[in-house]
Amino acid sequence: MLIDGKALAAEVEAKTKARVEKLAARGIVPGLATVLVGANPASQMYIRLKHSACTRVGIRSENVMLPEDATCEQLIGRIRELNLRSDIHGILMQLPLPKGLSPQKAMMAIAPEKDVDGFHPVNMGALLLGAERLVPCTPRGIIYALERLGKGLEGAEAVIVGHSNVVGKPLAAMMLNRNATVQVCHVFTKDLAKHTRDAEILAVAAGVPALIKKEMVRPGAYVFDVGISRVGDKTVGDVDFDAVKDIAAAITPVPGGVGPLTVAMLLEQTVQAAESQIA
Amino acid sequence: MLIDGKALAAEVEAKTKARVEKLAARGIVPGLATVLVGANPASQMYIRLKHSACTRVGIRSENVMLPEDATCEQLIGRIRELNLRSDIHGILMQLPLPKGLSPQKAMMAIAPEKDVDGFHPVNMGALLLGAERLVPCTPRGIIYALERLGKGLEGAEAVIVGHSNVVGKPLAAMMLNRNATVQVCHVFTKDLAKHTRDAEILAVAAGVPALIKKEMVRPGAYVFDVGISRVGDKTVGDVDFDAVKDIAAAITPVPGGVGPLTVAMLLEQTVQAAESQIA
Numbered sequence: 001m002l003i004d005g006k007a008l009a010a011e012v013e014a015k016t017k018a019r020v021e022k023l024a025a026r027g028i029v030p031g032l033a034t035v036l037v038g039a040n041p042a043s044q045m046y047i048r049l050k051h052s053a054c055t056r057v058g059i060r061s062e063n064v065m066l067p068e069d070a071t072c073e074q075l076i077g078r079i080r081e082l083n084l085r086s087d088i089h090g091i092l093m094q095l096p097l098p099k100g101l102s103p104q105k106a107m108m109a110i111a112p113e114k115d116v117d118g119f120h121p122v123n124m125g126a127l128l129l130g131a132e133r134l135v136p137c138t139p140r141g142i143i144y145a146l147e148r149l150g151k152g153l154e155g156a157e158a159v160i161v162g163h164s165n166v167v168g169k170p171l172a173a174m175m176l177n178r179n180a181t182v183q184v185c186h187v188f189t190k191d192l193a194k195h196t197r198d199a200e201i202l203a204v205a206a207g208v209p210a211l212i213k214k215e216m217v218r219p220g221a222y223v224f225d226v227g228i229s230r231v232g233d234k235t236v237g238d239v240d241f242d243a244v245k246d247i248a249a250a251i252t253p254v255p256g257g258v259g260p261l262t263v264a265m266l267l268e269q270t271v272q273a274a275e276s277q278i279a
Numbered sequence: 280m281l282i283d284g285k286a287l288a289a290e291v292e293a294k295t296k297a298r299v300e301k302l303a304a305r306g307i308v309p310g311l312a313t314v315l316v317g318a319n320p321a322s323q324m325y326i327r328l329k330h331s332a333c334t335r336v337g338i339r340s341e342n343v344m345l346p347e348d349a350t351c352e353q354l355i356g357r358i359r360e361l362n363l364r365s366d367i368h369g370i371l372m373q374l375p376l377p378k379g380l381s382p383q384k385a386m387m388a389i390a391p392e393k394d395v396d397g398f399h400p401v402n403m404g405a406l407l408l409g410a411e412r413l414v415p416c417t418p419r420g421i422i423y424a425l426e427r428l429g430k431g432l433e434g435a436e437a438v439i440v441g442h443s444n445v446v447g448k449p450l451a452a453m454m455l456n457r458n459a460t461v462q463v464c465h466v467f468t469k470d471l472a473k474h475t476r477d478a479e480i481l482a483v484a485a486g487v488p489a490l491i492k493k494e495m496v497r498p499g500a501y502v503f504d505v506g507i508s509r510v511g512d513k514t515v516g517d518v519d520f521d522a523v524k525d526i527a528a529a530i531t532p533v534p535g536g537v538g539p540l541t542v543a544m545l546l547e548q549t550v551q552a553a554e555s556q557i558a
Contacts, residue, residue, distance in 0.1 A: 104410055121404030128403045128452065129444050131383055155467040163455045165408050172451070172463075173407065176442045179467040181474065184451075188434040188458040195460065 001250040003224070008145055009260035012268055013057050019271045020058040023278075030274035032061040032090040032116065032266075033082045037075060038068035038098045047094055053263045059270055060087075068098050075101060076109040083111040089274035090116035092266070095166075113277060116269040118170070127170055130177045134269050139171035141261030142203055142224050143178070149250060151201065151222050153178035159199035160184045161192065161212070161238070167205035167226055175201075192216070204238040214243035223251040226258050280529040282503070287424055288539035291547055292336050298550045299337040302557075309553035311340040311369040311395065311545075312361045316354060317347035317377045326373055332542045338549055339366075347377050354380060355388040362390040368553035369395035371545070374445075392556060395548040397449070406449055409456045413548050418450035420540030421482055421503050422457070428529060430480065430501050432457035438478035439463045440471065440491070440517070446484035446505055454480075471495070483517040493522035502530040505537050 020030060032054055034047050047063055054061035064078055075097075082091050091114045097103050107115075112122045118135040127135050146153060158180040162168040168184055175182045185195045187206070193216040196202055204212050205226035217223065227238030237254030245251050252258050299309060311333055313326050326342055333340035343357055354376075361370050370393045376382050386394075391401045397414040406414050425432060437459040441447040447463055454461045464474045466485070472495040475481055483491050484505035496502065506517030516533030524530050531537050 104408070119408075121408060121410075122401045123404065124407045125400030125402065125404030128407045128448055129383070129398075129400060131400075155469055157469070163458075169407055169452065169455060172455075172461075173448065176448060176451075176463055176465075179442075179465065181462070181464050181468040182451075183460070183462040184455055185460050186455075186458065189460040190434055190436070 002245075003145055003149070003222075003250050003252040003257060005141075005145075005252055005257040005260040008148060009264035011148075012144070012261070012264035013053070016264070016267045016271050017057040019275070023271070023274060024058070026278070028274060028278055029087070030059045030090070030271050031085075031088045032059050032092065032270045033064055033085075033088045034061065035064045035066070035075070035078065035082075035091065035093045037066045037070050037094075037101065040096070043094045043096075049263060050092070050266060053267055054270075057267050057271075059267060062088075070098075070101070072101055072105055075106050079106065079109040083109075083114060088114065089277055090114055090270035092117050114273060116266060116273055118269070119165070124165075124170065127177075128173045132174065132177065134273065135174065136166055136170040137265040137269065138167050138205075138226060138258060138262045139174050140265040140269075141258060142171060142226075143174050144265065145224070145252075145261060146201065146222065149222070151250075153180040153201070156180045156200045157198050158182050158201040158203070159195050160203045160205070161196065162186055162205035162207075162226070164205060167203075171203055171205075206238050208238055209236045210238070210240045212239040212244065214240060214247060217244050217247055219247045220249045221247075223248045224258055225252050225254050228254060228259065281524075282424055282428070282501075282529050282531045282536060284420075284424075284531055284536040284539040287427060288543035290427075291423070291540070291543035292332070295543070295546045295550050296336040298554070302550070302553060303337070305557070307553060307557055308366070309338045309369070309550050310364075310367045311338050311371065311549045312343055312364075312367045313340065314343045314345070314354070314357065314361075314370065314372045316345045316349050316373075316380065319375070322373045322375075328542060329371070329545060332546055333549075336546050336550075338546060341367075349377075349380070351380055351384055354385050358385065358388040362388075362393060367393065368556055369393055369549035371396050393552055395545060395552055397548070398444070403444075403449065406456075407452045411453065411456065413552065414453065415445055415449040416544040416548065417446050417484070417505060417537060417541045418453050419544040419548075420537060421450060421505075422453050423544065424503070424531075424540060425480065425501065428501070430529075432459040432480070435459045435479045436477050437461050437480040437482070438474050439482045439484070440475065441465055441484035441486075441505070443484060446482075450482055450484075485517050487517055488515045489517070489519045491518040491523065493519060493526060496523050496526055498526045499528045500526075502527045503537055504531050504533050507533060507538065 203224040225237035225239040482503040504516035
């Protein structure tokens with residue numbers, strides 16, 4: 001079975017749109033501000049994708065641009081302005097930042113209740129402690145898909161490849177909070193296949209094209225491919241999709257899998273943030 | 280080899296004492312306040328242990344007691360007083376709290392820079408993000424012991440049994456930050472032995488006496504037993520020590536293993552907190 005990220009995202013968008021309309025009836029339009037430092041083309045594309053998704057569900061969005069050579073003080077100053085604005089409910093700082101700017105310091109400046117990317121330490125900490133509030137969007141999308149597919153996490157053997165702050169570590173915490181048995185592998189893992197073959201649920205976020213071959217996957221596994229790489233003129237994931245699809249119970253394609261779900265979760269979290277700020 | 284928690288703790292205490300003396304030369308005496316709600320005998324015992332450890336290294340300590348029926352507001356009020364005092368550098372709220380009091384809410388009230396137990400969400404989040412500041416003391420003790428024993432974590436197969444907020448989850452994050460391959464098992468895990476047999480490093484914090492038998496341990500493993508239970512008139516851990524010691528490369532006894540190390544880490548973190556508050 002193909003896990004159709006676009007279809008799942010469309011479902012989430014429809015539900016989110018309904019929540020936006022409820023807020024509108026109270027005179028509130030959820031507002032998202034994105035912050036882009038410099039002119040990284042990939043970042044510009046992601047920002048565009050997010051703004052057009054906002055438009056689809058009725059979230060007002062704006063982009064704050066800073067030059068490549070902006071100082072940390074300037075960046076934090078702009079974030080603080082956004083923190084104070086009551087028409088902005090969510091703030092997303094597009095990563096990566098240009099060299100010389102500390103993402104940790106800048107992230108700390110975002111008001112935790114507006115941190116719709118879920119990267120502020122206090123939100124990450126609440127996540128690790130099992131009191132999830134705003135959480136990183138890609139892990140949230142994977143958890144959502146599993147729930148929607150009826151694949152329970154309690155007692156399930158989950159294996160994550162990649163231990164980044166954005167995907168691997170927060171996803172591990174979210175799966176543990178749902179009582180999965182969790183293994184986290186990465187570039188330092190000695191025998192990756194030995195681990196991945198245990199997985200009833202396999203999430204791969206390594207950024208290495210075709211890292212996961214058919215013989216590394218347990219038949220009947222649910223496979224989530226977070227990788228996005230360009231190989232020639234094709235966009236590919238970390239999983240050898242054509243081979244693995246024959247033995248997986250369900251698998252996300254790249255593109256059209258985890259990506260659209262991540263954007264949908266951002267919309268949902270922005271509305272969640274708006275709802276909690278007026279409550 | 281026996282991992283002598285008392286000896287390792289004594290080492291840490293000696294180093295901590297030297298740091299206290301350096302602070303004294305600047306006119307600063309590190310201060311730790313413990314907060315105890317109610318009269319749980321085990322909690323009282325732990326508090327006494329911590330205060331006498333403070334005395335050994337020259338940390339001034341005091342205990343704030345609240346009655347069993349204290350309200351959340353009263354508890355938070357007392358914590359806020361301690362936050363404001365410049366002679367108190369560390370605040371430790373003894374868990375568990377009486378029913379009706381939310382540990383999360385109370386924990387949020389502790390100034391993060393005085394959170395020497397490392398349980399505040401912002402410290403937990405920094406930990407998950409790989410920017411460790413003040414961290415939970417038991418995981419820190421285990422990491423310390425591994426470093427001291429020269430057992431590298433990078434690429435090592437680590438298995439943790441237990442996924443609590445106090446030990447399992449923060450230890451998993453600390454091991455991932457050091458590039459171990461990490462598996463976290465718990466009461467919902469289907470085949471515990473299958474996982475534990477992978478472990479070059481095995482940390483058990485399940486609270487189930489003799490849960491880990493010899494045949495569940497990989498020969499040559501480093502075994503850390505965090506469990507403390509009373510069985511008859513004996514204090515025992517989660518590992519069948521007498522059998523497992525024959526095949527482990529190194530193992531902590533109970534008592535005298537992880538416990539003393541945890542207290543030593545509390546002292547070290549209190550001094551660390553004092554140093555960072557005067558910097």
